[in-house]
Amino acid sequence: MTELSYQAIRTANQAREADEIKTETRKKNILILVLNYLNEEGYLDSAAALGRETNIDVTKFEVCDNIDLDTIVMEYESYYYVKFAKYPKICKKLTQSARGSRGDRRNKMSRANSMRLSGSSSAHYL
Structure with a gap:
């Protein structure tokens, strides 16, 4: 009986760890995509700042050719249109009251994200 519960706990823990690695890898892939986009569009200072804040060595990674x-946004829009017969609303304007409260939240999140990403040590990238 205890062997069975140990096995269930172990399996659940392995599934949780795999999910965490998958989530962390997805976030790094998004950051690398954004870094690539910023460089392609000529926002070199912004790309350099993002690279410093995330502690990602951009010389170690390259976005795949395809x-x-x-392309990702266009494919998402197509998928959304096929599924819901309308295009997704990706951005929206903020109201005046939302703009003031959003600044505080953004500062807290940026500090938390930079600490979390710099402390991660996953071997799974791209």
Whole structure:
């Protein structure tokens, strides 16, 4: 009986760890895509700042030939249109009250994200 519960706990833990690695890998892939987009569009200072904040060595990674941020957004829009018969609303304007409260939240999140990403040590990238 205890062997069975140990096995269930172990399996659940392995599934959780695999999910965490998958999520972390997805976030790094997104950051690398954004870095690539910024460099392609000429936002070199912004790309350098993002690279410093995330501690990602951009010389170690390259976006694959068939992938770019524009293609991903276009494919998502197509998928969404086929599924819901309307295009997705990706961005929206903020109200005046939302703009003031959003600045505080953004500062807290940026510090938390940079700490979390710099402390991660996953071997799974791209």
